[in-house]
Amino acid sequence: MTPLLWRKSSYSSDNGGNCLEIATNLPGVVPVRDSKVPEGPALMLAPAAWTAFVVFASSTAA
16 A cells, blocks of 8 residues: 655644644545544545535635
């Protein structure tokens, strides 16, 4: 199995906090995990579900 290439949002800092990471190297799926628990579980989302989440989060950001 190919190792996942995780990437943190450019809006995240290195000071900890609540950050999501996504893996960018799996076709047809978007793995999402908590950056504070990299060894923990990951959600496996369909690309359309990830897009819907990003649109929703962007529309509710303060």
